[in-house]
Amino acid sequence: MADEPVLRVQTLVETGLSNVPSSYIQPPINRPNSSPNPPNSTNVPIIDLSNFDPNHLKHACIHWGAFQITNHGFPIRLLDEMRNLGMSFFEECTMEEKLKYGCDGKVAASEGYGSRMLVRDDSVLDWRDYFDHHTLPVSRRNPSKWPEFSTNYRGVVVEYSDQMNVLAMKLLGMISESLGLPTSSVEDAVGEVYQNITISYYPTCPQPKLTLGLQAHSDFGAITLLIQDDVGGLQVLKDGEWLTAHPVSDAIVVILADQVEIITNGQYKSAEHRAITNAHRARLSVATFHDPAKSKKIFPTEKLINKKNPARYKEVTYGDYVSAWYTKGPEGKRNVDALLLQQQDP
Numbered sequence: 001m002a003d004e005p006v007l008r009v010q011t012l013v014e015t016g017l018s019n020v021p022s023s024y025i026q027p028p029i030n031r032p033n034s035s036p037n038p039p040n041s042t043n044v045p046i047i048d049l050s051n052f053d054p055n056h057l058k059h060a061c062i063h064w065g066a067f068q069i070t071n072h073g074f075p076i077r078l079l080d081e082m083r084n085l086g087m088s089f090f091e092e093c094t095m096e097e098k099l100k101y102g103c104d105g106k107v108a109a110s111e112g113y114g115s116r117m118l119v120r121d122d123s124v125l126d127w128r129d130y131f132d133h134h135t136l137p138v139s140r141r142n143p144s145k146w147p148e149f150s151t152n153y154r155g156v157v158v159e160y161s162d163q164m165n166v167l168a169m170k171l172l173g174m175i176s177e178s179l180g181l182p183t184s185s186v187e188d189a190v191g192e193v194y195q196n197i198t199i200s201y202y203p204t205c206p207q208p209k210l211t212l213g214l215q216a217h218s219d220f221g222a223i224t225l226l227i228q229d230d231v232g233g234l235q236v237l238k239d240g241e242w243l244t245a246h247p248v249s250d251a252i253v254v255i256l257a258d259q260v261e262i263i264t265n266g267q268y269k270s271a272e273h274r275a276i277t278n279a280h281r282a283r284l285s286v287a288t289f290h291d292p293a294k295s296k297k298i299f300p301t302e303k304l305i306n307k308k309n310p311a312r313y314k315e316v317t318y319g320d321y322v323s324a325w326y327t328k329g330p331e332g333k334r335n336v337d338a339l340l341l342q343q344q345d346p
């Protein structure tokens, strides 16, 4: 089992190093491409919810597994508050204050301030520090584990959690309808929602061409709603090419995760994505994950299965899926691909 590195990435950067330690150097095949897509080229689809077209949503879910939503009704004030409070935690609190909320590095997905996603110790480290909050069901909320440097931090997290959950369920309803299913189908297949909010902080990196802020992965839950700042660094894999999801002011990035791929029998795909680093400005993102309960059994929805379209994925207990993800590592989409059933030739 890996021990949590003593140094957070931010502390490493503050030492003024000009070469990144070898434990953060990606093998050449995983390193970021030197010429990313420019801002006005292909971007992940943008869906304006005030002028909603279900076919547009369907196209984005089939071909990208990720899209950005605008005019989503989520209070912009709350997006800004969450981003600003997150930035203040990382940049204005002392390390001593931050370490009061240090997470348990030996436990996967433990709550608090950390720097390592996997419990395995043989993977290349991400150039990222983070703060994970356990927010839903309400019984998992323990605000004493959240920072209190600002009097409204804990209140903002609660309001953000509730509002994100409402939006996530609305999106699952739209996704169901876009497949011709009753509105509640995907939400019912997910069951009780377990929500985590992770603020990721990517310090500037002296050698961004050698590192990743976050290695390539698909999210293991059902649906992730992510906001970023204007720095940019999120990339989505599309037809074998890594494309930067350029920041769109006040937009929310929607990322389909593995359980939605299984529930929709692969009609909709989870998005493989990663974060790159840069040498000039630290970057912040806030990801809100919506996952099933560990005991929930996940399988393709019966209404999408027939003779012509047989089930393509094995049933899995969600908790087993998550354990495999943390012990084997994400390595792109290998965990969901491992559930694929052999298809008979017609």
Ligand SMILES: O=C(O)CCC(=O)C(=O)O
Pocket (backbone or CB within 6 Å): 198, 200, 214, 219, 226, 228, 233, 234, 235, 273, 274, 275, 284, 285, 287
């Ligand atoms: O920071 C980002 O843009 C990506 C974060 C992410 O993919 C995650 O936390 O799962």
Ligand SMILES: [Fe+2]
Pocket (backbone or CB within 6 Å): 217, 218, 219, 224, 273
């Ligand atoms: Fe992710």
